[in-house]
Each structure stands twice: as C-alpha cells, then as structure tokens.
Amino acid sequence: MTAPSSPEAPWPVRTVARKVAEWIGRLGEVWVEGQIAQLSRRGAATVFLTLRDPAADLSVPVTCSRDVADRPGLELTEGARVIVRARPDYYIARGSFSLRATEIRAVGLGELLARIERIRRLLAAEGLFDAARKRPLPFAPALVGVVTGKDSAAERDVLVTARRRWPAIRFAVHHSLVQGPSAAASVIDGLRRLDADPEVEVIIIARGGGSVEDLLPFSDEGLVRAIAACRTPVVTAVGHETDTTLVDHVADVRAATPTDAAHRVVPEIGEQRRLVDGLRARARHLLAARLEQQERWLDSVRTRPALAAPQRLLEGRADDVLALRTRARRTLTHRLESAERDLEHARARVAALSPAATLERGYAVVQRADGALVRDPAAVGDDERLTVRVAGGRLPVRVDRQDGAS
Numbered sequence: 001m002t003a004p005s006s007p008e009a010p011w012p013v014r015t016v017a018r019k020v021a022e023w024i025g026r027l028g029e030v031w032v033e034g035q036i037a038q039l040s041r042r043g044a045a046t047v048f049l050t051l052r053d054p055a056a057d058l059s060v061p062v063t064c065s066r067d068v069a070d071r072p073g074l075e076l077t078e079g080a081r082v083i084v085r086a087r088p089d090y091y092i093a094r095g096s097f098s099l100r101a102t103e104i105r106a107v108g109l110g111e112l113l114a115r116i117e118r119i120r121r122l123l124a125a126e127g128l129f130d131a132a133r134k135r136p137l138p139f140a141p142a143l144v145g146v147v148t149g150k151d152s153a154a155e156r157d158v159l160v161t162a163r164r165r166w167p168a169i170r171f172a173v174h175h176s177l178v179q180g181p182s183a184a185a186s187v188i189d190g191l192r193r194l195d196a197d198p199e200v201e202v203i204i205i206a207r208g209g210g211s212v213e214d215l216l217p218f219s220d221e222g223l224v225r226a227i228a229a230c231r232t233p234v235v236t237a238v239g240h241e242t243d244t245t246l247v248d249h250v251a252d253v254r255a256a257t258p259t260d261a262a263h264r265v266v267p268e269i270g271e272q273r274r275l276v277d278g279l280r281a282r283a284r285h286l287l288a289a290r291l292e293q294q295e296r297w298l299d300s301v302r303t304r305p306a307l308a309a310p311q312r313l314l315e316g317r318a319d320d321v322l323a324l325r326t327r328a329r330r331t332l333t334h335r336l337e338s339a340e341r342d343l344e345h346a347r348a349r350v351a352a353l354s355p356a357a358t359l360e361r362g363y364a365v366v367q368r369a370d371g372a373l374v375r376d377p378a379a380v381g382d383d384e385r386l387t388v389r390v391a392g393g394r395l396p397v398r399v400d401r402q403d404g405a406s
Helices: 013-025 109-125 153-165 183-195 221-228 246-250 258-265 269-302 310-353 355-360
Strands: 030-040 046-052 059-065 081-091 096-106 143-148 170-175 202-207 234-238 365-367 385-390 393-398
Touching: 013 081, 030 059, 059 081, 109 221, 109 246, 143 153, 143 183, 153 170, 153 202, 153 258, 170 183, 183 202, 183 221, 202 258, 221 246, 234 246, 234 258, 310 355
Parallel strands: 059 096, 143 170, 143 202, 202 234
Antiparallel strands: 030 046, 030 081, 046 059, 081 096, 365 385, 385 393
16 A cells, blocks of 8 residues: 655655556446547557547547457548447556557447437527527628638638629638538637627538538537527528538528528628619609698698788778777777766765755754764753754854753
8 A cells, every 4th residue: 555645755756657547447448439530550450549529629549459440341430430449548658548449339320310419409408599599690791701611612602692792792711621520620710710800790601512421510519509609690501401400500590502691691782772772762752742742732721811812811800900999989988978977876865865965954963072962952961061063063052951042
C-alpha cells in the first residue's frame, strides 16, 4: 500500500501515472459509439483510429489489430459511424489515454436513422422545434450570410438566383465542409462567425443533395443547438425537397432547395416594382375620387343662399330688426303712459286718504302729552295739557272745565 501523499511526502510522477493506469484499468471493456475522424494503417499489424463523438467536439484515439479492422464485411472509412468494443488503456511512458479495440461493428442505416429519431424527440421535448420560436425573415435584406461548400452547386444556385432577383443584394459567404466527420464543426464555426456580424440580417445554410450518410452532419445535435442559439434568422436548404434533416426542424424557415432559399430570402425586383406601380395607381385613383367628391361638395356649398347672395340675408334681417325696434318703442311708450296714469290715480287716492287733507278742510287732531289721541272729552282731566294739531301747525292747550273752554 502506498502512503497518502502530503506536502512532506509527495508522490513521484511514476506513482501517480501507475495509479491512474490502475484506475482506468478497473473500468474493463466498454462499448463506444462514434464517428471515424482519421484512419491510419501504419505498419503491418496495428491500425490507428480517431473516434469522434457525434454530438460534441471530443475525440479519443483507438488502436486495434489489422485482423479486427479488416474483418470480412467491415469497410472502415473516414466519416463512418461505428460501435467499438474496447478496453481503456493509459500509456504510462507518454501519459496518454487511448482505447484498445477488440471488436468493431459498422452502424447500419437503420441504426443511424433510429439514433437521429432519438435526438429529434429529445430536442423537440426541449422546445427547440416550437413554432413560437420561429422568427420572420427581413424584407429585402442588405447583407445575407451563406454557409456552404466552396465552389459548390448550392453556392452558385443561391448567389446567382438571388442576384437575378435583387441585383443590389450583398453576400457574406463562409465556405465550410459539408460532408465528413468535421463537417458539423465547420458549419457551426461559419454559423457563429456570421451570427456575430451585426450587418448580416439572415443566414442561409445550403448543401446539395446526397445520401443519408452524406447528410448526417446536418442532423448533428451540436449544429442544431447552435442554430437555436443564433440571434439571426436562419434558413436551411439541405439536400433535395424529399430530404429532411434535423436542422430543417430548428431553422426559422426550411427551403426545399438552395434555389428555393434564394426565392424565400430575396424578393423579386420586377414583382416589387409591379406591386409599387399597382399601389401608386390605386393611390392616384383614390386621391382623384376624393378630390372629385370634395369639388362636388364645394360646388353644392357655393350654390347655397348664404354664400351665393349673403347681402340678401342681411337685407331681410335689417327689415326684421327695424320692425322689432318699432314694436319695442311702441310697447315701451304705451307702458310708460299707462304707468303715468296709474301714478296719477295713486297720488289722487293718497291725497284723498291723507290726514293732512282732512286737516285742510278744518278738522283738528287732539293729542295728549304722550301722543295718544283724544276721542272722548270725558277721558280728559281738568287742567290737563293737550296738543291740538291743525293744518297750519300745532297748538298747546290746557283743559278748563269751569269755563267750559280750554
């Protein structure tokens, strides 16, 4: 048993390497699925492979005997999907990890399709294919990004068709691998480069037709997730119309062919001109109809008496005003005369009923000192002073019953 390591008693490199080899050796044989990225038959007895993970940027070296690699019915080529039974091995002298294969099986078409279907269900469950995530394409984009193979027919179809439809269109083309074990990583790199360019308004991923095996990079899980993460709308045009890859499900728009992708992304200038001409003619017609309507309304308004002969209305109103003034003057005069007569009658009644008028006729009013009227001589005491009010003024008197006068 090796004592635990510590700052005072560290392990030498050989001990660490030996322990790592022991830990790896305990794993035993495992079955591994991957894609052959490199194949080398150096020497007479050993074959060297590089096995790449189909969904991640990760690979591991594999060695096997020539008898295992050249088994009858097995054709190993770069890009092929295989299942390997191997034992992990850690080479202490170089500190390298590898797999030593004892059996290699080719993955058939049915198994590839089944694996693609499993990935499709997984991504669909995550919502990457939801219609709500699809973004509309911009109208007449100024700069279109294209990820395609160099000097490919797909590139020519997209560029020629788009420029014929809209001559002012510009392209940012990224040439990538579209087949083989490194195709998915190459397409992802181009996609990310174009997505990072703020001038690129839409990205087209284009590839011509091919077999199911040729189109496998476009069902790569990493590529699907990269498209889902793009901020720029993505159009896929992979294979023929009948070919469907996983990128078609996640793309914002799926085009049947590269030519169809150009049709969907770029408007046809002649069609747009006809549309603009039609809209102009419609606007001109609507404007002319509106002007004619307003002219008819203006003519009808001008023929009305208020605008045709406005002085006639004023003349008629002047007569009405004069009649009203005459009527008002007559009514006011009548009312003043009636009020004067009423006032004279009231003055006459007041004069007739006034005590002063009675005094003018020779009558007198006798009052006591407290102002009370004397109505009965018996109510007055002897020698009582009284006031007699006549028309000309007041007279003080004293009662003297002996003489019978005051």
